[in-house]
Amino acid sequence: MSIHRITFVPGDGIGPEISILAKRCIEATGLKVEWEERLAGEEAIRRYNNPLPEDTLSSIRRNKVALKGPITTPVGGGFRSVNVALRQRLDLYICLRPYKSFKGVPSPYRDVDIVVIRENSEDLYAGIEFSISEKSTRRMIEEIEKLSGRRIREDSALSIKPISTFASRRIFRFAFEFAKRNKRRKISAVHKANIMKCTDGLFLECGREISKDYPEIEFEDRIVDNMCMQLIRKPQDYDILVLPNLYGDIISDLCAGLIGGLGMSPGANIGDEIAIFEPTHGSAPKYKGKNRVNPTAIFLSGAMMLRYLNEEEKAQKLEKAVEEVIEEGKVLTYDLGGSSGTKEMAEEIIKKIEERG
Numbered sequence: 429m430s431i432h433r434i435t436f437v438p439g440d441g442i443g444p445e446i447s448i449l450a451k452r453c454i455e456a457t458g459l460k461v462e463w464e465e466r467l468a469g470e471e472a473i474r475r476y477n478n479p480l481p482e483d484t485l486s487s488i489r490r491n492k493v494a495l496k497g498p499i500t501t502p503v504g505g506g507f508r509s510v511n512v513a514l515r516q517r518l519d520l521y522i523c524l525r526p527y528k529s530f531k532g533v534p535s536p537y538r539d540v541d542i543v544v545i546r547e548n549s550e551d552l553y554a555g556i557e558f559s560i561s562e563k564s565t566r567r568m569i570e571e572i573e574k575l576s577g578r579r580i581r582e583d584s585a586l587s588i589k590p591i592s593t594f595a596s597r598r599i600f601r602f603a604f605e606f607a608k609r610n611k612r613r614k615i616s617a618v619h620k621a622n623i624m625k626c627t628d629g630l631f632l633e634c635g636r637e638i639s640k641d642y643p644e645i646e647f648e649d650r651i652v653d654n655m656c657m658q659l660i661r662k663p664q665d666y667d668i669l670v671l672p673n674l675y676g677d678i679i680s681d682l683c684a685g686l687i688g689g690l691g692m693s694p695g696a697n698i699g700d701e702i703a704i705f706e707p708t709h710g711s712a713p714k715y716k717g718k719n720r721v722n723p724t725a726i727f728l729s730g731a732m733m734l735r736y737l738n739e740e741e742k743a744q745k746l747e748k749a750v751e752e753v754i755e756e757g758k759v760l761t762y763d764l765g766g767s768s769g770t771k772e773m774a775e776e777i778i779k780k781i782e783e784r785g
């Protein structure tokens with residue numbers, strides 16, 4: 429049996445406590461694995477004065493697969509998001525997030541089974557911003573006014589929203605291939621093309637174009653505000669959602685809410701050769717070190733990683749153990765209506781995996 433070499437990035441906030449347990453959980457499935465631990469986020473700043481050391485990037489490039497805990501991003505000022513930087517520098521253009529109802533999870537919704545496919549490389553997340561204090565902002569405003577004939581207030585800041593034909597086509601291509609491979613029935617493109625006719629209009633147009641190659645898969649589109657309302661009213665009507673970066677981020681958390689919260693929501697950032705597996709949720713700093721949060725999201729991200737490594741049986745073993753522990757309802761964290769700690773719930777899941785042999 430071959431040994432998998434995987435980069436392990438514990439992250440910060442609640443990251444280290446849940447990701448160490450995820451490692452144990454993956455090992456319990458019987459995977460032959462060598463972990464290469466690398467830092468990013470707060471600990472990397474403390475040690476190297478750099479939130480994303482080159483050494484971390486080169487380890488991921490070399491091993492091609494990483495398991496990652498969440499990483500804090502300062503709001504407003506401070507360094508840019510390490511999470512976004514990782515996706516951009518490694519060209520992990522697909523953000524894949526499955527949201528599936530589990531029996532035993534307190535939620536007003538049942539039978540939700542939605543896959544969010546978010547374009548990860550551009551849109552307002554491209555990081556092309558002009559602050560009010562920069563000289564270049566004034567020049568940019570003048571240039572835009574000249575070219576568009578529209579007025580922009582002089583005390584404005586600007587964020588640029590690039591949406592390209594290339595990136596839109598490749599995310600829809602991935603989505604349709606994913607649908608075909610996984611026998612899914614429908615793709616809904618989510619946009620605001622009624623207002624952003626050029627950028628979101630192009631995104632939608634690319635979806636329509638690619639859909640012609642897949643007549644067996646239904647294709648429709650929804651305006652993002654209407655999408656929010658539809659998802660709250662009848663999430664069972666939706667199958668795969670394909671979205672530009674920003675709407676993808678927001679709708680991801682909405683979908684997490686439908687299946688019991690962020691503690692239940694796994695994810696992956698995937699490129700042509702490299703993939704990083706991490707939960708949808710962030711570093712929840714207020715719970716750091718408190719043994720309170722639900723480890724399920726990062727465990728299920730681990731199952732996605734096993735599947736990516738062609739270890740289907742081990743992925744199923746892990747998912748079944750999570751399902752059983754939640755359905756039994758005896759050892760659950762606060763968000764699932766229980767009073768157990770992160771470690772206790774994790775141990776229960778690990779025990780079940782080991783029992784399966």
Ligand code: NAD
Pocket residue numbers: 497498499500501502511689690691706707708709710711712713714720721722723725763
């Ligand atoms: P968050 O996801 O960290 O937490 C929001 C709330 O969700 C928490 O207060 C908690 O109530 C709940 N929650 C999150 N994870 C949970 C879990 N495993 N179990 C139970 N409940 C859970 O979002 P935030 O507070 O907006 O962000 C905190 C930090 O994380 C920010 O710096 C943000 O930039 C960063 N962030 C990182 C990532 C990433 O690493 N990929 C993703 C999102 C946010």
